[in-house]
Structure formats: structure tokens, C-alpha cells
Amino acid sequence: MTATATGLTAFRAHVRDWCRTHIPVGWREAQTGVGEEEFVAFQKAWFQELRRAGFAVPHWPAEWGGGMPVAEQIVLYQELAAHDAPRLVLAFVAIHHAAATLLAAGTDEQRRRHLPAILDGEIWVQGFSEPGAGSDLAALRTTARRERGAYVVNGQKLWASGAAHADWCLLLARTDPKAPKRRGISYFLLDMRTPGIDVRPIRQATGESHFCEVFLNDVEVPAANLVGPANEGWRVAQETLGAERGMTMLELAERLGNAGFRRLVELCSRPGPGGARPIGDSPVADRLAALETEVTGLRALCRDLVERHEAGTVGRADASIVKLYYSELLQRMTDFGTEVAGLAAHTELRKPLSSSWESGAWALDFIGSWEWTIPGGTSEIQRTIIAERGLGLPREPKGA
Amino acid sequence: MNIELSEEAAEYGRQALEAFKAAGGDGLVQQAEAEPGHRAEQVAPVLAELGAWDLDARGDADELEAAAALCRSAGYWAVPYPVAERLARPADLGTDGLVVVAGTAPAGAVAGLDLRWTAVTPDGRRATAAALPPAAPPRESAFVTGLALTPLDEAGAADAALGLVLPCWTLLGMLDRAIDLAREHVLVREQFGRPLAQFQGVQFQLTDAEVERSGLEMMARYALWSGQANLPEALDDALALRLAALEAAETVFRVAHQLHGAIGFCDESPLSWISRYSQPVRRLPLGLSATRDLLARRLGRHALTGRYGDVAERVTS
Numbered sequence: 238m239t240a241t242a243t244g245l246t247a248f249r250a251h252v253r254d255w256c257r258t259h260i261p262v263g264w265r266e267a268q269t270g271v272g273e274e275e276f277v278a279f280q281k282a283w284f285q286e287l288r289r290a291g292f293a294v295p296h297w298p299a300e301w302g303g304g305m306p307v308a309e310q311i312v313l314y315q316e317l318a319a320h321d322a323p324r325l326v327l328a329f330v331a332i333h334h335a336a337a338t339l340l341a342a343g344t345d346e347q348r349r350r351h352l353p354a355i356l357d358g359e360i361w362v363q364g365f366s367e368p369g370a371g372s373d374l375a376a377l378r379t380t381a382r383r384e385r386g387a388y389v390v391n392g393q394k395l396w397a398s399g400a401a402h403a404d405w406c407l408l409l410a411r412t413d414p415k416a417p418k419r420r421g422i423s424y425f426l427l428d429m430r431t432p433g434i435d436v437r438p439i440r441q442a443t444g445e446s447h448f449c450e451v452f453l454n455d456v457e458v459p460a461a462n463l464v465g466p467a468n469e470g471w472r473v474a475q476e477t478l479g480a481e482r483g484m485t486m487l488e489l490a491e492r493l494g495n496a497g498f499r500r501l502v503e504l505c506s507r508p509g510p511g512g513a514r515p516i517g518d519s520p521v522a523d524r525l526a527a528l529e530t531e532v533t534g535l536r537a538l539c540r541d542l543v544e545r546h547e548a549g550t551v552g553r554a555d556a557s558i559v560k561l562y563y564s565e566l567l568q569r570m571t572d573f574g575t576e577v578a579g580l581a582a583h584t585e586l587r588k589p590l591s592s593s594w595e596s597g598a599w600a601l602d603f604i605g606s607w608e609w610t611i612p613g614g615t616s617e618i619q620r621t622i623i624a625e626r627g628l629g630l631p632r633e634p635k636g637a
Numbered sequence: 638m639n640i641e642l643s644e645e646a647a648e649y650g651r652q653a654l655e656a657f658k659a660a661g662g663d664g665l666v667q668q669a670e671a672e673p674g675h676r677a678e679q680v681a682p683v684l685a686e687l688g689a690w691d692l693d694a695r696g697d698a699d700e701l702e703a704a705a706a707l708c709r710s711a712g713y714w715a716v717p718y719p720v721a722e723r724l725a726r727p728a729d730l731g732t733d734g735l736v737v738v739a740g741t742a743p744a745g746a747v748a749g750l751d752l753r754w755t756a757v758t759p760d761g762r763r764a765t766a767a768a769l770p771p772a773a774p775p776r777e778s779a780f781v782t783g784l785a786l787t788p789l790d791e792a793g794a795a796d797a798a799l800g801l802v803l804p805c806w807t808l809l810g811m812l813d814r815a816i817d818l819a820r821e822h823v824l825v826r827e828q829f830g831r832p833l834a835q836f837q838g839v840q841f842q843l844t845d846a847e848v849e850r851s852g853l854e855m856m857a858r859y860a861l862w863s864g865q866a867n868l869p870e871a872l873d874d875a876l877a878l879r880l881a882a883l884e885a886a887e888t889v890f891r892v893a894h895q896l897h898g899a900i901g902f903c904d905e906s907p908l909s910w911i912s913r914y915s916q917p918v919r920r921l922p923l924g925l926s927a928t929r930d931l932l933a934r935r936l937g938r939h940a941l942t943g944r945y946g947d948v949a950e951r952v953t954s
């Protein structure tokens with residue numbers, strides 16, 4: 238870490254100033270109940286606002302527009318959370334997964350083509366999962382057949398979050414059907430405007446349809462869009478998937494601990510129909526105190542993860558511990574919010590878009606929180622990783 | 638005391654399950670959501686055919702048990718109709734159904750039905766209730782709508798107990814279904830070259846859910862019996878049942894969703910529907926902490942008598 242303590246204090250003051258003058262006043266109300274178009278426009282405008290301040294991609298290398306020391310990034314995310322800034326929802330895959338992949342395994346050409354474009358607002362989606370390949374991602378069956386200077390892709394992707402708005406897709410497809418499961422997979426950059434792509438939204442329990450099915454029918458991908466060597470896609474994906482876990486989790490933990498927890502306390506402090514405030518009730522106060530302890534623990538864990546990442550001392554199960562802890566804590570916290578908010582929460586049917594997972598529309602937040610224990614490796618898969626890689630326990634017997 | 642359901646009641650429940658299945662099964666709630674105006678037409682004839690309106694839940698034990706079994710079967714298919722509320726209708730007011738309400742914004746999952754309602758608070762205050770036009774489509778509201786109340790009397794203590802107990806049977810049916818769905822899913826869905834059900838981590842979650850569900854079933858039978866026996870603590874037992882039902886529902890739905898993976902959040906999966914339409918029963922009239930709070934206040938100095946308590950023994954001996 239290069240930033241000095243005084244430097245950090247000055248940086249914090251700078252971010253605070255910036256937050257006060259740049260976070261759109263009343264954005265929560267304005268983003269409640271809006272349509273997709275307005276949401277997308279707002280997200281893109283906010284991204285550009287952050288970019289002008291140098292806050293959009295602080296984790297990227299300096300030559301591509303980042304280069305912020307890790308200690309300052311931590312401060313940045315703390316302050317954005319404390320000031321309840323909108324979240325970058327739409328750009329998430331682009332600035333994290335796509336960028337990490339390009340930086341780690343992309344060609345210069347690919348980086349030059351895409352990193353500046355991402356800064357200009359290019360939206361990315363992750364096309365990994367398939368009907369038969371969820372937790373067992375390596376079972377994927379979408380094929381990419383080499384034909385002259387291109388690959389011809391056929392198959393179906395599922396649960397692609399935000400695919401409806403995406404310009405580009407991170408695609409895993411099988412290039413060698415005869416090789417063992419993990420060996421025959423390649424990693425591609427897919428232009429979503431290519432003919433043969435059909436994106437269909439999937440309707441969800443929360444009423445939104447933010448994830449999509451993507452059908453790929455003889456879709457031609459130029460060979461230049463292969464990332465890393467052919468048939469090495471599994472390795473590329475493994476290396477880049479976890480790479481960003483640290484800072485993105487830190488951001489979420491800060492959000493949960495700042496504006497999220499504040500909203501929970503406000504909720505508990507609001508007089509109920511009978512005039513009494515829930516917080517006056519000792520069980521409620523106890524629960525709040527317990528949650529506060531847990532959130533503090535989570536924030537410390539995330540910070541530790543980020544710093545160990547920087548120092549190159551991350552344990553093989555550390556990221557899994559953080560994801561498991563965050564997702565289950567989020568469920569407990571939104572569940573408690575729903576309980577305290579009582580009936581009124583169930584008449585609140587719209588939540589502010591662009592907000593975090595704890596938006597204050599508690600009933601919807603709670604239902605939404607259930608999603609968190611599934612993607613990016615389910616809780617069971619995280620537990621398996623912690624058991625096997627962290628604790629060194631044996632693998633589950635094959636064919637038991 | 639015998640808290641087993643009679644064989645007749647169990648058989649009646651099985652017939653009801655089949656009848657709802659034949660009438661559309663999972664399709665019932667899906668159609669009702671698409672065409673809320675027609676929801677009564679779909680379901681009411683099936684209920685009439687089953688003789689539901691001849692059941693007197695306040696009559697003898699057999700009829701009450703049959704009513705409970707019917708609610709459970711309706712829950713299994715998330716039947717989009719207030720079956721429990723109708724079966725709990727007051728004996729003396731000539732209305733079509735009973736809704737337990739609490740708080741300043743009384744509501745029930747009774748939108749868009751041409752029926753006359755009675756509302757009762759947990760402490761027995763009764764009112765005539767008119768369902769207001771729903772503020773949101775069923776997709777968002779799950780047929781919950783506000784009620785306009787006209788106060789009536791304070792003679793509804795027994796109404797409140799029955800009005801709390803029967804919807805818990807509906808919820809029990811929903812949990813039966815959620816577990817069946819999760820079980821079927823993990824037996825069929827393969828990852829890593831084998832059915833999910835072969836992973837012990839999956840099995841244990843399902844067993845935890847099943848333990849919750851069967852505990853709830855015992856409580857549900859006990860509260861039914863307690864109300865039938867007119868025990869002074871019938872209302873406490875009803876609240877205790879509600880508390881157990883809400884806690885069990887949380888575990889069961891959490892596990893069922895987790896084991897389904899992403900598909901459980903999508904409309905093509907029946908779990909998504911059951912889970913969504915379980916919300917009104919779980920939130921109305923009181924959610925988990927409010928139920929716990931009310932029960933704790935009511936119990937105050939005395940504790941629950943329970944199945945093995947002195948009073949219960951005296952009553953049955």
C-alpha cells in the first residue's frame with residue numbers, strides 16, 4: 238500500500254466532498270417504479286459521472302484509467318456506501334469480470350478494443366450457465382466448431398443476468414467434444430449483435446425478469462475473439478472469476494454496513510401504529526446489536542481479503558468464506574427488516590432500482606436475498622470449497 | 638386426547654387433492670393470476686362438488702377435521718381461493734367467510750370475490766368487512782386487498798381461534814408441496830454426473846425441512862383439537878400454531894428454493910408460484926415477530942398448557 242495516513246485522510250475528505258455534490262439528490266425516489274429504459278439511462282449517466290471523477294474503475298491498471306492504491310479504493314467504497322450512492326448494477330460484469338479476463342488473458346488487441354469501450358459504456362453479460370450446467374459448470378454443452386477463420390457456436394445459455402441490455406457476452410463453449418470435461422472448453426468474446434442470437438427474458442418470482450435465456454444458432458465468432466489458447470477456457474475462467482471477489486465483496490459489505498444497516502435502525506426507530514418504537518423492545522434491540530456485530534465482522538473479513546489479495550497471501554478458501562458469510566447475513570438482515578416492517582412492507586411493491594440488495598423495500602429485499610445463495614457458486618459449493626481447500630478434508634466419494 | 642385425524646377426514650383430504658388436480662392443479666393459480674375476474678368460477682364448483690359448503694367446521698370433530706384436511710389440500714395446489722376463510726365463517730352472522738385482521742390496515746387475500754365477510758381481531762372484536770378494490774394486480778398482491786370494517790361486537794374469541802387455525806392448515810399443505818417439489822427435483826436433477834439427491838449435503842437440508850414440517854403437522858392437529866374441545870387456551874394454542882407455521886415455512890421454503898437452484902425463482906417452476914402465494918398466509922394478519930409478541934403478551938404469567946399439561950389431561954380424562 239502506497240498511500241500515507243495523511244494522504245488517506247485528504248483523499249477521504251475529497252471523496253466526501255465529491256459525494257455531497259455529485260450524488261443525485263432523491264435518486265431513490267426517482268428510481269422507484271421506473272421502466273427499464275430509464276434505469277439503463279440512469280446507470281449509464283452515473284457511470285460517466287464516476288468516470289469523470291476517476292471513481293468508475295479504480296481497480297484497473299493506471300494505463301487503462303485506474304491505478305488507485307488499494308487503501309484508497311477501500312476509502313472510496315466506504316464513502317460511496319456511507320453516502321448511499323447509486324450502485325453500478327449494469328456495468329458490473331463489464332468492469333469486473335470482462336476487464337479481469339481481458340487483463341489476465343486477453344491479447345493487446347482485445348484490450349485496446351474493449352477496455353476503452355467499457356469506459357464509454359459498453360455493457361457485458363456472462364454466458365456461462367446452461368440447462369444442464371449449473372454448479373457443474375464444466376458439463377456445459379454449447380459447442381463452438383472451428384470453420385476457416387471463425388468458430389460457429391450452437392447451444393443455449395441460461396440465467397444470463399442483464400442479457401437484454403448487453404453489447405457483449407463472455408462465452409464459454411466446448412471446442413473439443415472428445416476431451417475430458419474441463420479440457421475441451423474455450424473462452425470467447427461474443428458480440429451480441431451477431432446474427433443467430435435470440436435473447437428471451439425469464440420471468441422471476443420477484444416480478445422482474447432480469448435474467449435471460451440466450452439461444453445461439455450458428456453464431457459466427459471470429460477466431461480473433463478467442464481469449465487465451467483454444468481448449469484452455471476453463472482455466473481462464475477459473476483464474477478470472479475469483480479475481481474480483483475481494484473488492485466487489487468489500488463494496489457490498491460496506492453497503493450492508495452503512496446505508497443498509499442505517500435504514501434498518503431507522504425502521505426500528507419509527508413509531509409503530511400504537512406509538513411505540515420497535516427499538517424500545519429488548520428482543521428487537523438485541524437482534525440489531527447481533528446484526529451490527531455480524532456486519533462489523535463481515536466488513537473486517539472483506540478488508541482482510543482485499544489486503545491479502547494485494548499482498549499475495551490469499552488462502553484458497555478465503556473468498557468462499559466471505560461470499561457464504563455475506564449471502565447468509567444478507568438473508569438474515571432482510572428477513573429481520575421484513576419482520577419489523579410488518580404488514581406495511583408487504584404493500585410496498587416497488588423497490589428503487591440502482592440500489593443495493595438492501596433497498597429498504599424489505600419484503601422484496603428478502604425475496605431477492607434468496608437469489609444470493611445460488612449464483613457465483615451456491616452456498617453448498619462454497620461449503621465444499623471451504624471443506625476441501627480450506628480445511629483439507631477429503632472429497633465426497635465419487636458415485637456414492 | 639386423540640389428535641390423530643380420523644381416517645374419513647384423511648380420505649376426504651385425498652379426494653380433494655385429486656379433485657383440485659383434475660380441475661387444473663398448478664394451472665389453477667396461474668389462470669387466476671392471468672384472469673383474476675374468473676378465479677371464483679374455476680374453483681367454487683370444485684368446492685361445491687366436494688361438499689365444502691355443507692361442512693360445519695364449528696360442528697363436531699369429524700367435520701372440523703374434514704375442513705382442516707380440505708384446507709391442506711387446497712394449500713397443496715395453492716388454490717387461488719380463500720377456502721380456509723370461507724370454512725371459518727361465523728355461525729351466527731350470515732356472512733360467507735371470516736378473516737382475522739390486526740393492525741391499522743386490515744387486509745385479506747379476498748380481492749375480487751362477490752362475498753360478504755366478517756372480520757375478527759385476535760382479541761375477539763368482530764366487524765362486518767367489505768373487500769376494497771385491489772390496489773395491485775394479483776401478480777404483485779397475491780389477491781390481498783384492503784378491508785373496510787364496520788364494528789359489530791366483541792363476541793369473537795372462538796372465531797379468532799378457528800380463523801387462525803384453518804389458514805395454518807392451508808400453509809401446511811403448501812409446505813407439503815414445497816417438500817414434494819424439492820424432493821422430486823433433487824431426484825431428477827443431475828449435476829456432477831449424479832442426481833443431487835445423492836449428495837448428503839442435499840439430503841440433510843431436505844431432512845431438516847421435513848423435521849420442521851412434521852413438527853408443524855403435530856401442532857396443527859393439537860390446535861385443532863384444542864379449539865374443538867373449547868379449551869380456555871384455544872386462542873393461545875392457535876397463536877402458537879401460527880408461530881410454528883411461520884417458522885416452519887421459513888425453513889421449508891428456504892431449503893426448497895436453495896435446492897432448486899436458479900430455476901426455483903422462475904415461473905416455469907411450480908415452487909415459484911407456491912412460494913409467492915404463500916406470502917399472504919405468512920404475513921396476514923400478523924407476521925412472525927408480531928405473532929410471537931402477541932403470544933408472549935397473552936401468555937404473560939402462565940405458560941402454554943400443551944399436549945402433556947395438567948389441564949389437558951383433566952379435560953380428556
Ligand SMILES: Cc1cc2nc3c(=O)[nH]c(=O)nc-3n(C[C@H](O)[C@H](O)[C@H](O)COP(=O)(O)OP(=O)(O)OC[C@H]3O[C@@H](n4cnc5c(N)ncnc54)[C@H](O)[C@@H]3O)c2cc1C
Binds near residue numbers: 395396398613895
Ligand atoms: C440471480 C442469479 C443470477 C445469475 N446470473 C448468471 C449470469 O449472469 N450468468 C451465468 O452464466 N449464470 C448466472 N446464474 C446462474 C448460476 O451461476 C447458477 O444458478 C448456479 O451455478 C447454480 O446452478 P443451478 O441453478 O443449475 O443449480 P444446481 O447446480 O442444479 O444446484 C441445485 C442445488 O443443488 C446443490 N448442489 C449442487 N451440487 C452439489 C454438490 N456437489 N454438493 C451439495 N450440493 C450440491 C446446489 O448447491 C443447489 O442448492 C445466475 C443465477 C442466479 C440465481
